[in-house]
Amino acid sequence: MFKSPYITFLVGILLSTYYYFTYDIIFKKSRHDIYNPLVKNQPKLASNQYLDKVFPYEDRRQIGKENATIVMLVRNGELKGALQSMRSLEDRFNRNYKYPWVFLNDEPFTDEFMEQTTLMASGETHYELIPPDDWQPPYFINETKLQENLRKSEKDILYGGVRSYRNMCHFNSGFFYKQERLLNYDWYFRVEPDVEYMCDFQYDPFQFLRENNKIYGFIIAITEYENTIPSLWPTVESFMEDHPDLLHPNNALEFLTTNETSLNHYMDMIPSSNKYNLCHFWSNFEIGNLNFFRNESYETYFNYLDKTGGFYYERWGDAPVHTIGLSLLADKESIHHFEDIGYFHAPYLACPSSKDVLSSKRCVCQPHQSEEVMNRTIDINVYSCLPRWWKYGSGKRFLNEIEYKRQ
Numbered sequence: 138m139f140k141s142p143y144i145t146f147l148v149g150i151l152l153s154t155y156y157y158f159t160y161d162i163i164f165k166k167s168r169h170d171i172y173n174p175l176v177k178n179q180p181k182l183a184s185n186q187y188l189d190k191v192f193p194y195e196d197r198r199q200i201g202k203e204n205a206t207i208v209m210l211v212r213n214g215e216l217k218g219a220l221q222s223m224r225s226l227e228d229r230f231n232r233n234y235k236y237p238w239v240f241l242n243d244e245p246f247t248d249e250f251m252e253q254t255t256l257m258a259s260g261e262t263h264y265e266l267i268p269p270d271d272w273q274p275p276y277f278i279n280e281t282k283l284q285e286n287l288r289k290s291e292k293d294i295l296y297g298g299v300r301s302y303r304n305m306c307h308f309n310s311g312f313f314y315k316q317e318r319l320l321n322y323d324w325y326f327r328v329e330p331d332v333e334y335m336c337d338f339q340y341d342p343f344q345f346l347r348e349n350n351k352i353y354g355f356i357i358a359i360t361e362y363e364n365t366i367p368s369l370w371p372t373v374e375s376f377m378e379d380h381p382d383l384l385h386p387n388n389a390l391e392f393l394t395t396n397e398t399s400l401n402h403y404m405d406m407i408p409s410s411n412k413y414n415l416c417h418f419w420s421n422f423e424i425g426n427l428n429f430f431r432n433e434s435y436e437t438y439f440n441y442l443d444k445t446g447g448f449y450y451e452r453w454g455d456a457p458v459h460t461i462g463l464s465l466l467a468d469k470e471s472i473h474h475f476e477d478i479g480y481f482h483a484p485y486l487a488c489p490s491s492k493d494v495l496s497s498k499r500c501v502c503q504p505h506q507s508e509e510v511m512n513r514t515i516d517i518n519v520y521s522c523l524p525r526w527w528k529y530g531s532g533k534r535f536l537n538e539i540e541y542k543r544q
């Protein structure tokens with residue numbers, strides 16, 4: 138008879154101990170309201186629980202000393218590719234510098250896109266909506282003529298029938314550097330979804346460019362499809378006639394116009410119907426000075442091209458437009474070939490040739506060992522214009538200009 142209150146008491150103690158600890162866990166969680174994966178003894182997150190976007194322990198303050206940002210123009214639907222590129226660049230370079238990221242889009246970014254990319258970045262992130270006037274065709278474009286050309290180009294021209302691709306190339310040619318957020322910076326590093334950086338950087342490329350009086354750096358130089366730009370070169374020739382004063386005395390015109398076949402190791406010249414040899418810096422990788430593009434001379438050049446309607450009545454790419462602008466208006470010595478970074482954007486790979494560079498910079502690529510020609514380093518391979526840059530651009534250097542740091 139007197140046993141039962143005793144048992145009730147015991148059960149009571151056990152239950153309240155149980156509730157005390159359970160409550161404590163729930164209480165602690167609700168008190169802090171942030172799941173911190175570094176702390177043990179928290180209930181694990183379930184699929185319907187969410188964590189605070191900014192981890193409390195993350196210090197996003199910039200370490201690199203340059204006035205610079207990384208820029209990605211990207212669609213919400215490309216989130217996975219964007220994360221892959223970010224992962225690669227953060228691991229290989231930016232986690233040691235924490236430069237900010239600027240994301241540009243013609244549509245508002247989704248919460249998911251912003252959350253995931255912020256968590257992937259080491260530095261601050263900014264999300265910008267492109268003003269419609271910077272994205273849509275300008276007022277002087279004849280809509281009927283544009284639509285006729287889109288229909289006509291669908292079959293034979295890469296992305297020929299895609300209207301947004303023309304907006305994208307037009308934007309990258311004449312508007313990205315004017316976006317309000319980018320006015321805060323001198324330097325940009327362009328990144329696309331689904332690319333990979335094959336080697337550790339071990340130095341700050343922005344600092345390298347600034348200290349060596351460079352304004353632009355590229356990795357891959359190849360030939361353009363001529364059917365995307367039939368009237369580009371004739372337009373450039375009349376630009377040069379009308380504005381001879383804008384041409385830099387030490388320009389790289391010869392890089393664009395020489396055509397001796399001896400520089401093409403694995404094929405003949407790609408035929409061209411005019412003096413342009415179709416060579417261009419592959420602009421999905423660029424590190425450059427925004428003030429070059431914001432300067433009056435590039436502005437005059439871009440407007441001259443834009444007025445002809447070629448971005449919409451043909452399918453001019455931003456790569457040849459940037460390249461021709463740089464080659465004509467800038468000192469060729471101010472353009473740099475980054476031969477030591479290693480980079481893949483389908484279908485081309487750039488990979489350093491030296492075994493010691495490959496191993497000390499922890500590269501993951503084999504420059505010459507692929508059976509597949511397309512997957513060997515592009516340097517002197519089919520379609521590459523690099524030998525022409527070595528001969529007619531700023532030359533090939535045999536002394537290393539860079540001080541690498543172990544990281």
Ligand SMILES: Nc1nc2c(ncn2[C@@H]2O[C@H](COP(=O)(O)OP(=O)(O)OP(=O)(O)O)[C@@H](O)[C@H]2O)c(=O)[nH]1
Binds near residue numbers: 215241243302328330
């Ligand atoms: N916001 C936005 N970004 C775009 C659009 N079209 C292309 N882009 C971005 O512009 C850049 C170039 O587009 P891509 O589709 O990569 O073009 P590409 O490099 O010539 O071709 P692939 O990479 O082979 O598809 C990428 O960073 C894309 O994410 C668009 O309509 N809206």
Ligand SMILES: *[C@@H]1O[C@H](CO)[C@@H](O)[C@H](O)[C@H]1NC(C)=O
Binds near residue numbers: 279280281282285
């Ligand atoms: C627009 O282009 C179409 C087709 O090329 C042409 O017939 C029309 O006259 C043009 N309109 C204007 C206003 O120039």
Ligand SMILES: *[C@@H]1O[C@H](CO)[C@@H](O)[C@H](O)[C@H]1NC(C)=O
Binds near residue numbers: 320321322323428
């Ligand atoms: C960074 O560059 C921008 C654009 O040139 C300039 O307005 C700004 O003052 C610079 N910031 C610093 C800290 O130098």
Ligand SMILES: *[C@@H]1O[C@H](CO)[C@@H](O)[C@H](O)[C@H]1NC(C)=O
Binds near residue numbers: 396
């Ligand atoms: C090179 O250009 C010259 C002059 O434009 C032309 O006559 C010649 O056929 C070209 N050579 C090649 C290999 O394309």
Ligand SMILES: *[C@@H]1O[C@H](CO)[C@@H](O)[C@H](O)[C@H]1NC(C)=O
Binds near residue numbers: 383429432433435
């Ligand atoms: C900017 O443009 C002016 C005039 O067009 C030119 O004289 C100057 O050299 C340019 N500066 C740069 C950095 O390109």
Ligand SMILES: *[C@@H]1O[C@H](CO)[C@@H](O)[C@H](O)[C@H]1NC(C)=O
Binds near residue numbers: 509511512
């Ligand atoms: C080249 O390499 C890439 C990346 O490793 C791979 O996705 C692609 O299938 C390869 N292409 C060929 C033709 O071997």
Ligand SMILES: [Mg+2]
Binds near residue numbers: 329330421
């Ligand atoms: Mg791309």
